[in-house]
Amino acid sequence: MQTFRAPVSLLAATTLVTGALVAGQAPPPPDGLDYQMFRTTIQPMFVAKREGLVRCVQCHGRGAGTGGLLILPPAAGTTTWSDEQSRKNFDAVRRLVVPGNPEASRLLMHPLARSAGGDPFHGGGKHWDSKQHPEWQALARWVNTGTAATTTAAASLDFDAYRTTVEPVFLKERDGPAGRVSCAGCHSGIATRLRLAAPPERGSWSMEQSTQNFAAASQLVVAGKPLESRLLVHPLDAAAGGDPSHSGGKFWKSQDDPEWRALAAWVSAATPATGAAAPAARALDYEFFKARIQPMFTAKRTGLVRCTQCHTRGTGSGFALQPLAQGATSWTEEQSRKNFESATRLVAPGDPTASRLLMHPLARTAGGDPFHGGGKHWIAQSDAEWQTLAAWVRGATLTAR
Numbered sequence: 001m002q003t004f005r006a007p008v009s010l011l012a013a014t015t016l017v018t019g020a021l022v023a024g025q026a027p028p029p030p031d032g033l034d035y036q037m038f039r040t041t042i043q044p045m046f047v048a049k050r051e052g053l054v055r056c057v058q059c060h061g062r063g064a065g066t067g068g069l070l071i072l073p074p075a076a077g078t079t080t081w082s083d084e085q086s087r088k089n090f091d092a093v094r095r096l097v098v099p100g101n102p103e104a105s106r107l108l109m110h111p112l113a114r115s116a117g118g119d120p121f122h123g124g125g126k127h128w129d130s131k132q133h134p135e136w137q138a139l140a141r142w143v144n145t146g147t148a149a150t151t152t153a154a155a156s157l158d159f160d161a162y163r164t165t166v167e168p169v170f171l172k173e174r175d176g177p178a179g180r181v182s183c184a185g186c187h188s189g190i191a192t193r194l195r196l197a198a199p200p201e202r203g204s205w206s207m208e209q210s211t212q213n214f215a216a217a218s219q220l221v222v223a224g225k226p227l228e229s230r231l232l233v234h235p236l237d238a239a240a241g242g243d244p245s246h247s248g249g250k251f252w253k254s255q256d257d258p259e260w261r262a263l264a265a266w267v268s269a270a271t272p273a274t275g276a277a278a279p280a281a282r283a284l285d286y287e288f289f290k291a292r293i294q295p296m297f298t299a300k301r302t303g304l305v306r307c308t309q310c311h312t313r314g315t316g317s318g319f320a321l322q323p324l325a326q327g328a329t330s331w332t333e334e335q336s337r338k339n340f341e342s343a344t345r346l347v348a349p350g351d352p353t354a355s356r357l358l359m360h361p362l363a364r365t366a367g368g369d370p371f372h373g374g375g376k377h378w379i380a381q382s383d384a385e386w387q388t389l390a391a392w393v394r395g396a397t398l399t400a401r
Protein backbone atom coordinates (compact mmCIF):
# COMPACT_ATOMS: atom_id res chain seq x y z
CA MET A 1 0.00 0.00 0.00
CA GLN A 2 1.35 3.40 -0.99
CA THR A 3 2.20 5.84 1.81
CA PHE A 4 1.78 9.52 1.14
CA ARG A 5 4.90 11.32 2.34
CA ALA A 6 5.14 14.99 3.10
CA PRO A 7 7.23 17.08 0.69
CA VAL A 8 8.45 20.53 1.54
CA SER A 9 5.53 22.96 1.67
CA LEU A 10 4.84 25.13 -1.36
CA LEU A 11 4.62 28.22 0.78
CA ALA A 12 7.46 30.47 -0.37
CA ALA A 13 9.84 31.93 2.17
CA THR A 14 9.29 35.66 2.53
CA THR A 15 12.65 36.74 3.87
CA LEU A 16 16.16 35.59 2.95
CA VAL A 17 18.89 36.07 5.51
CA THR A 18 22.33 34.56 5.90
CA GLY A 19 23.28 32.82 9.10
CA ALA A 20 21.09 34.81 11.52
CA LEU A 21 18.27 37.31 11.67
CA VAL A 22 19.17 40.89 10.95
CA ALA A 23 18.68 42.87 14.14
CA GLY A 24 15.70 45.20 14.08
CA GLN A 25 14.22 43.78 10.88
CA ALA A 26 10.73 42.30 10.92
CA PRO A 27 9.73 40.32 7.84
CA PRO A 28 6.43 41.31 6.24
CA PRO A 29 3.60 38.89 7.00
CA PRO A 30 3.01 36.41 4.17
CA ASP A 31 -0.73 37.23 4.17
CA GLY A 32 -0.18 40.96 3.57
CA LEU A 33 -2.25 42.11 6.57
CA ASP A 34 -1.42 45.72 7.53
CA TYR A 35 0.60 45.73 10.77
CA GLN A 36 0.37 49.49 11.37
CA MET A 37 -3.42 49.45 11.00
CA PHE A 38 -3.53 46.52 13.43
CA ARG A 39 -1.48 48.43 15.98
CA THR A 40 -3.35 51.75 15.77
CA THR A 41 -6.92 50.60 15.07
CA ILE A 42 -7.41 46.92 15.95
CA GLN A 43 -5.22 46.32 19.01
CA PRO A 44 -6.91 49.07 21.12
CA MET A 45 -10.15 47.07 20.87
CA PHE A 46 -8.60 44.42 23.12
CA VAL A 47 -8.51 46.81 26.08
CA ALA A 48 -11.78 48.59 25.31
CA LYS A 49 -14.51 48.34 27.98
CA ARG A 50 -17.93 47.34 26.69
CA GLU A 51 -21.01 47.68 28.83
CA GLY A 52 -21.77 44.46 30.68
CA LEU A 53 -18.68 42.71 29.29
CA VAL A 54 -15.08 42.32 30.39
CA ARG A 55 -12.15 43.52 28.29
CA CYS A 56 -10.77 41.03 25.75
CA VAL A 57 -7.36 40.91 27.47
CA GLN A 58 -9.01 39.78 30.71
CA CYS A 59 -9.84 36.40 29.18
CA HIS A 60 -7.38 36.25 26.31
CA GLY A 61 -4.25 37.33 28.19
CA ARG A 62 -1.33 34.91 28.10
CA GLY A 63 -1.94 32.06 30.50
CA ALA A 64 -5.68 32.68 30.82
CA GLY A 65 -6.36 29.25 29.34
CA THR A 66 -8.08 30.23 26.09
CA GLY A 67 -6.72 28.09 23.31
CA GLY A 68 -7.90 30.14 20.36
CA LEU A 69 -6.53 33.65 20.93
CA LEU A 70 -3.74 34.56 23.33
CA ILE A 71 -2.99 38.29 23.65
CA LEU A 72 -0.12 39.82 25.57
CA PRO A 73 -1.65 42.34 28.00
CA PRO A 74 -0.09 45.82 28.13
CA ALA A 75 2.23 46.70 30.98
CA ALA A 76 0.51 47.25 34.34
CA GLY A 77 -1.10 50.68 34.56
CA THR A 78 -0.90 51.30 30.80
CA THR A 79 -3.17 50.75 27.81
CA THR A 80 -0.46 50.55 25.17
CA TRP A 81 1.95 47.88 23.97
CA SER A 82 5.58 48.03 22.93
CA ASP A 83 6.40 47.28 19.30
CA GLU A 84 7.74 43.85 20.29
CA GLN A 85 4.53 43.02 22.16
CA SER A 86 2.39 44.35 19.33
CA ARG A 87 4.13 42.15 16.80
CA LYS A 88 3.52 39.08 18.96
CA ASN A 89 -0.16 40.03 19.30
CA PHE A 90 -0.30 40.59 15.54
CA ASP A 91 1.04 37.07 14.94
CA ALA A 92 -1.50 35.59 17.38
CA VAL A 93 -4.47 37.46 15.91
CA ARG A 94 -3.56 36.62 12.29
CA ARG A 95 -4.27 32.96 13.02
CA LEU A 96 -7.97 33.75 13.45
CA VAL A 97 -8.24 35.68 10.20
CA VAL A 98 -8.81 34.64 6.60
CA PRO A 99 -7.23 37.54 4.67
CA GLY A 100 -9.67 39.16 2.29
CA ASN A 101 -12.66 37.37 3.80
CA PRO A 102 -14.12 38.93 6.98
CA GLU A 103 -17.08 36.55 7.14
CA ALA A 104 -14.78 33.52 7.22
CA SER A 105 -12.63 35.07 9.96
CA ARG A 106 -13.26 33.74 13.44
CA LEU A 107 -11.91 36.96 14.97
CA LEU A 108 -14.92 38.80 13.55
CA MET A 109 -17.61 36.14 13.65
CA HIS A 110 -17.06 34.69 17.13
CA PRO A 111 -18.06 37.87 19.09
CA LEU A 112 -20.79 38.80 16.56
CA ALA A 113 -24.44 38.21 17.51
CA ARG A 114 -25.81 34.99 16.11
CA SER A 115 -28.80 36.90 14.73
CA ALA A 116 -26.31 38.84 12.58
CA GLY A 117 -24.66 35.69 11.26
CA GLY A 118 -22.10 35.19 14.03
CA ASP A 119 -21.01 32.00 15.76
CA PRO A 120 -23.46 30.36 18.18
CA PHE A 121 -21.46 31.16 21.32
CA HIS A 122 -18.63 33.35 22.64
CA GLY A 123 -17.53 32.96 26.25
CA GLY A 124 -16.94 36.70 26.56
CA GLY A 125 -20.40 37.60 25.29
CA LYS A 126 -21.45 39.15 22.01
CA HIS A 127 -19.72 42.46 21.28
CA TRP A 128 -21.62 43.47 18.17
CA ASP A 129 -25.33 43.18 17.34
CA SER A 130 -24.72 43.93 13.68
CA LYS A 131 -22.01 43.91 11.03
CA GLN A 132 -22.66 47.64 10.75
CA HIS A 133 -21.10 48.23 14.16
CA PRO A 134 -18.08 50.56 13.76
CA GLU A 135 -15.72 48.08 15.43
CA TRP A 136 -16.82 45.21 13.20
CA GLN A 137 -16.50 47.44 10.14
CA ALA A 138 -12.97 48.48 11.18
CA LEU A 139 -11.99 44.86 11.63
CA ALA A 140 -13.45 44.02 8.22
CA ARG A 141 -11.44 46.81 6.58
CA TRP A 142 -8.29 45.47 8.23
CA VAL A 143 -8.99 41.89 7.11
CA ASN A 144 -9.47 43.20 3.58
CA THR A 145 -5.96 44.69 3.61
CA GLY A 146 -4.75 41.09 3.45
CA THR A 147 -4.27 39.04 0.35
CA ALA A 148 -7.06 36.56 -0.22
CA ALA A 149 -5.76 33.04 -0.64
CA THR A 150 -5.97 31.85 -4.21
CA THR A 151 -6.15 28.27 -5.34
CA THR A 152 -6.07 26.54 -8.69
CA ALA A 153 -7.09 23.25 -7.13
CA ALA A 154 -10.79 23.57 -7.96
CA ALA A 155 -10.05 23.68 -11.67
CA SER A 156 -8.44 20.23 -11.62
CA LEU A 157 -10.32 18.51 -8.79
CA ASP A 158 -12.99 16.05 -9.90
CA PHE A 159 -16.39 17.38 -8.81
CA ASP A 160 -18.22 14.08 -9.39
CA ALA A 161 -15.64 12.22 -7.29
CA TYR A 162 -16.04 14.94 -4.67
CA ARG A 163 -19.81 14.34 -4.45
CA THR A 164 -19.46 10.58 -4.17
CA THR A 165 -16.29 10.37 -2.03
CA VAL A 166 -15.78 13.57 -0.04
CA GLU A 167 -19.23 14.91 0.78
CA PRO A 168 -20.31 11.73 2.60
CA VAL A 169 -17.33 12.33 4.93
CA PHE A 170 -18.75 15.75 5.82
CA LEU A 171 -22.14 14.24 6.68
CA LYS A 172 -20.89 11.29 8.72
CA GLU A 173 -21.61 11.67 12.44
CA ARG A 174 -18.70 10.98 14.81
CA ASP A 175 -18.06 11.09 18.53
CA GLY A 176 -15.98 14.16 19.34
CA PRO A 177 -15.32 16.78 22.03
CA ALA A 178 -18.76 18.31 21.42
CA GLY A 179 -20.62 14.98 21.39
CA ARG A 180 -21.83 13.12 18.36
CA VAL A 181 -21.81 15.48 15.40
CA SER A 182 -20.88 15.64 11.72
CA CYS A 183 -18.35 17.95 10.07
CA ALA A 184 -21.27 19.85 8.56
CA GLY A 185 -22.84 20.18 11.99
CA CYS A 186 -19.93 22.38 13.09
CA HIS A 187 -18.77 23.86 9.81
CA SER A 188 -22.17 25.19 8.82
CA GLY A 189 -22.56 27.19 12.02
CA ILE A 190 -19.14 28.66 12.83
CA ALA A 191 -16.75 30.87 10.91
CA THR A 192 -13.97 28.71 9.52
CA ARG A 193 -12.19 28.35 6.21
CA LEU A 194 -14.47 25.40 5.50
CA ARG A 195 -17.94 26.94 5.53
CA LEU A 196 -20.46 24.26 4.55
CA ALA A 197 -24.17 24.41 3.91
CA ALA A 198 -26.40 23.24 6.75
CA PRO A 199 -26.68 19.43 6.69
CA PRO A 200 -29.89 18.13 5.11
CA GLU A 201 -32.41 16.40 7.35
CA ARG A 202 -31.94 13.29 5.22
CA GLY A 203 -30.15 12.37 2.03
CA SER A 204 -27.58 14.62 0.42
CA TRP A 205 -27.15 18.30 -0.33
CA SER A 206 -28.70 19.81 -3.44
CA MET A 207 -26.49 20.30 -6.49
CA GLU A 208 -26.29 24.04 -5.76
CA GLN A 209 -25.23 23.38 -2.15
CA SER A 210 -22.70 20.78 -3.26
CA THR A 211 -21.19 23.26 -5.69
CA GLN A 212 -20.78 25.80 -2.89
CA ASN A 213 -19.31 23.17 -0.57
CA PHE A 214 -16.93 22.03 -3.31
CA ALA A 215 -15.64 25.60 -3.71
CA ALA A 216 -15.07 25.87 0.06
CA ALA A 217 -13.30 22.51 0.30
CA SER A 218 -11.12 23.29 -2.72
CA GLN A 219 -9.61 26.25 -0.86
CA LEU A 220 -8.13 23.77 1.62
CA VAL A 221 -6.53 21.58 -1.04
CA VAL A 222 -3.17 21.74 -2.82
CA ALA A 223 -3.70 19.82 -6.04
CA GLY A 224 -1.67 16.63 -6.09
CA LYS A 225 -0.40 17.13 -2.52
CA PRO A 226 -2.49 15.37 0.18
CA LEU A 227 -0.10 16.24 3.01
CA GLU A 228 -0.04 19.90 2.06
CA SER A 229 -3.83 20.02 2.00
CA ARG A 230 -5.40 21.34 5.20
CA LEU A 231 -8.58 19.41 4.43
CA LEU A 232 -6.66 16.18 5.03
CA VAL A 233 -4.08 17.12 7.67
CA HIS A 234 -6.29 19.07 10.07
CA PRO A 235 -8.39 16.08 11.22
CA LEU A 236 -5.38 13.70 10.94
CA ASP A 237 -3.62 12.63 14.13
CA ALA A 238 -0.42 14.60 14.76
CA ALA A 239 1.56 11.37 15.16
CA ALA A 240 0.54 10.46 11.61
CA GLY A 241 1.63 13.80 10.15
CA GLY A 242 -1.45 15.88 10.91
CA ASP A 243 -1.90 19.27 12.53
CA PRO A 244 -1.38 19.60 16.30
CA SER A 245 -5.08 19.97 17.02
CA HIS A 246 -8.56 20.07 15.49
CA SER A 247 -11.47 21.38 17.52
CA GLY A 248 -13.71 18.64 16.18
CA GLY A 249 -11.27 15.90 17.18
CA LYS A 250 -8.98 13.64 15.17
CA PHE A 251 -10.86 11.43 12.70
CA TRP A 252 -7.93 9.46 11.35
CA LYS A 253 -5.19 7.85 13.44
CA SER A 254 -3.22 6.79 10.40
CA GLN A 255 -2.75 7.65 6.74
CA ASP A 256 -3.83 4.06 6.10
CA ASP A 257 -7.36 4.86 7.25
CA PRO A 258 -9.64 4.02 4.27
CA GLU A 259 -11.44 7.34 4.57
CA TRP A 260 -8.19 9.34 4.59
CA ARG A 261 -6.85 7.34 1.65
CA ALA A 262 -10.01 7.99 -0.37
CA LEU A 263 -9.61 11.75 0.15
CA ALA A 264 -5.88 11.49 -0.59
CA ALA A 265 -6.60 9.69 -3.85
CA TRP A 266 -9.02 12.47 -4.84
CA VAL A 267 -6.42 15.16 -4.12
CA SER A 268 -3.60 13.19 -5.75
CA ALA A 269 -5.58 12.85 -8.96
CA ALA A 270 -5.71 16.64 -9.35
CA THR A 271 -3.09 18.33 -11.49
CA PRO A 272 -0.79 20.85 -9.75
CA ALA A 273 -0.55 24.28 -11.37
CA THR A 274 2.27 24.55 -13.91
CA GLY A 275 5.43 25.72 -12.21
CA ALA A 276 3.90 25.53 -8.73
CA ALA A 277 6.66 23.27 -7.46
CA ALA A 278 9.46 25.65 -8.34
CA PRO A 279 9.51 27.63 -5.06
CA ALA A 280 9.48 24.46 -2.96
CA ALA A 281 13.13 23.64 -3.58
CA ARG A 282 14.14 27.08 -2.26
CA ALA A 283 11.72 27.37 0.62
CA LEU A 284 13.88 25.57 3.18
CA ASP A 285 17.64 25.28 2.76
CA TYR A 286 19.09 21.80 3.29
CA GLU A 287 22.69 22.92 3.87
CA PHE A 288 21.59 25.42 6.55
CA PHE A 289 19.55 22.65 8.17
CA LYS A 290 22.47 20.24 8.15
CA ALA A 291 24.99 22.76 9.56
CA ARG A 292 22.87 24.79 12.01
CA ILE A 293 19.63 22.95 12.81
CA GLN A 294 20.47 19.25 12.92
CA PRO A 295 23.13 19.62 15.67
CA MET A 296 20.36 20.86 18.00
CA PHE A 297 18.86 17.37 17.96
CA THR A 298 21.88 15.90 19.74
CA ALA A 299 22.49 18.87 22.08
CA LYS A 300 22.19 18.26 25.83
CA ARG A 301 20.08 20.80 27.72
CA THR A 302 20.11 21.09 31.50
CA GLY A 303 17.40 18.94 33.03
CA LEU A 304 16.24 17.61 29.65
CA VAL A 305 17.11 14.65 27.45
CA ARG A 306 18.45 14.99 23.93
CA CYS A 307 15.85 15.21 21.13
CA THR A 308 17.24 11.97 19.67
CA GLN A 309 16.33 10.06 22.81
CA CYS A 310 12.59 10.48 22.16
CA HIS A 311 12.44 11.28 18.47
CA THR A 312 14.45 8.46 16.93
CA ARG A 313 12.49 6.37 14.40
CA GLY A 314 10.62 3.56 16.07
CA THR A 315 9.83 5.42 19.30
CA GLY A 316 6.30 6.28 18.16
CA SER A 317 6.87 10.02 17.97
CA GLY A 318 5.44 12.14 15.15
CA PHE A 319 8.88 13.69 14.56
CA ALA A 320 11.14 10.80 13.61
CA LEU A 321 14.93 11.18 13.35
CA GLN A 322 17.27 8.57 11.95
CA PRO A 323 19.06 6.47 14.58
CA LEU A 324 22.75 7.28 14.97
CA ALA A 325 25.22 4.47 14.41
CA GLN A 326 26.83 3.04 17.54
CA GLY A 327 29.39 5.57 18.79
CA ALA A 328 28.54 8.14 16.09
CA THR A 329 27.80 11.76 16.98
CA SER A 330 26.54 12.85 13.55
CA TRP A 331 24.45 11.47 10.72
CA THR A 332 25.45 10.29 7.27
CA GLU A 333 24.40 12.31 4.23
CA GLU A 334 21.57 9.89 3.48
CA GLN A 335 20.33 10.06 7.08
CA SER A 336 20.57 13.85 7.14
CA ARG A 337 18.39 14.05 4.03
CA LYS A 338 15.78 11.89 5.75
CA ASN A 339 15.97 14.01 8.90
CA PHE A 340 15.49 17.11 6.74
CA GLU A 341 12.38 15.59 5.19
CA SER A 342 10.99 14.72 8.62
CA ALA A 343 11.68 18.19 10.04
CA THR A 344 10.11 20.00 7.10
CA ARG A 345 6.81 18.25 7.83
CA LEU A 346 6.65 20.33 11.01
CA VAL A 347 7.46 23.66 9.34
CA ALA A 348 5.43 26.30 7.50
CA PRO A 349 8.16 28.04 5.45
CA GLY A 350 8.16 31.77 6.07
CA ASP A 351 6.13 31.54 9.28
CA PRO A 352 8.02 30.43 12.42
CA THR A 353 5.06 30.84 14.78
CA ALA A 354 2.95 28.52 12.60
CA SER A 355 5.70 25.87 12.65
CA ARG A 356 5.26 23.03 15.13
CA LEU A 357 9.01 22.39 15.18
CA LEU A 358 9.47 25.79 16.84
CA MET A 359 6.30 26.14 18.86
CA HIS A 360 6.06 22.70 20.48
CA PRO A 361 9.24 22.99 22.64
CA LEU A 362 8.68 26.73 23.29
CA ALA A 363 7.38 27.83 26.70
CA ARG A 364 3.64 28.47 26.71
CA THR A 365 4.23 31.91 28.26
CA ALA A 366 6.20 32.78 25.10
CA GLY A 367 3.38 31.62 22.82
CA GLY A 368 4.32 27.95 22.58
CA ASP A 369 2.13 24.86 22.66
CA PRO A 370 0.58 23.86 26.00
CA PHE A 371 2.70 20.74 26.39
CA HIS A 372 5.82 19.01 25.05
CA GLY A 373 6.70 15.56 26.36
CA GLY A 374 10.40 16.40 26.26
CA GLY A 375 9.98 19.59 28.27
CA LYS A 376 10.29 23.19 27.17
CA HIS A 377 13.63 23.99 25.52
CA TRP A 378 13.19 27.74 25.16
CA ILE A 379 11.60 30.19 27.57
CA ALA A 380 11.45 33.00 24.99
CA GLN A 381 11.48 33.51 21.25
CA SER A 382 14.69 35.50 21.74
CA ASP A 383 16.58 32.30 22.65
CA ALA A 384 19.52 31.84 20.27
CA GLU A 385 18.41 28.35 19.19
CA TRP A 386 14.85 29.50 18.53
CA GLN A 387 16.13 32.46 16.51
CA THR A 388 18.34 30.18 14.42
CA LEU A 389 15.37 27.94 13.71
CA ALA A 390 13.27 31.00 12.84
CA ALA A 391 15.96 32.20 10.45
CA TRP A 392 15.93 28.83 8.69
CA VAL A 393 12.13 28.82 8.45
CA ARG A 394 12.26 32.31 6.90
CA GLY A 395 14.67 31.12 4.24
CA ALA A 396 18.17 31.51 5.72
CA THR A 397 21.06 30.05 3.75
CA LEU A 398 24.73 29.56 4.55
CA THR A 399 25.67 31.80 1.64
CA ALA A 400 23.72 34.59 -0.04
CA ARG A 401 21.70 33.57 -3.07
